[in-house]
Each structure stands twice: as C-alpha cells, then as structure tokens.
Amino acid sequence: MIHYSCDRCKRRLDGQHEVRFSVRIDAQAALEPHNLHEAAEDRDYLDELQELIEEAAEAAGGDAALGLPIQRQFDLCRDCYVKFLRNPLGEPAAPVGFSSN
Numbered sequence: 013m014i015h016y017s018c019d020r021c022k023r024r025l026d027g028q029h030e031v032r033f034s035v036r037i038d039a040q041a042a043l044e045p046h047n048l049h050e051a052a053e054d055r056d057y058l059d060e061l062q063e064l065i066e067e068a069a070e071a072a073g074g075d076a077a078l079g080l081p082i083q084r085q086f087d088l089c090r091d092c093y094v095k096f097l098r099n100p101l102g103e104p105a106a107p108v109g110f111s112s113n
Contacts, residue, residue: 040080
C-alpha cells in the first residue's frame with residue numbers, strides 16, 4: 013500500500029478516509045524577443061543564443077540551468093491546500109493599517 017504525507021505540514025494522509033490534493037508547478041523562463049523590427053537576414057541567431065545563455069548564467073550566479081523548465085508536484089492535506097489557494101506564493105500577510113484617531 014502506498015503511504016502519502018502532506019509535503020507542507022508532514023502529516024500522514026489516510027487515502028481511504030480523506031482527500032489528498034495534488035499541486036503541480038511548472039516554471040520556465042519567459043523570454044521576449046529583443047528587436048521585432050530587425051530584419052531576419054541580418055540576425056546572428058547563434059550570437060543571440062550565446063548572449064541569452066550568458067545572461068541566465070549571470071542571473072543564477074553561474075548556474076546556467078536557470079532558464080531550464082522545472083516541474084514539481086506536491087501532495088497536500090485539505091488544510092494546507094486551502095492555505096496554498098489563499099497565498100500560493102507564500103508572501104507575508106500585509107500589515108493592517110489603522111487610522112490615528
């Protein structure tokens with residue numbers, strides 16, 4: 013029998029009595045063309061590709077894999093799934109501001 017646990021809170025999930033939520037994340041670099049008006053015959057595609065690789069390596073601190081697509085899958089319990097839906101990026105809650113009166 014396969015045993016599952018929540019990847020967020022680490023609680024063991026009972027597959028017979030509770031729902032397991034599977035969250036998949038696909039991340040990839042979104043590159044925009046530099047010059048759309050530049051004539052195709054004047055372009056050096058190999059040079060452009062080399063520049064993109066170098067930029068990605070610099071942005072990753074030397075890790076050229078930054079531009080490669082990645083896929084992750086997580087199993088969540090109901091409570092953690094609800095928390096994920098409310099705040100998928102895990103950003104801190106905005107402070108509540110009160111007036112000075």
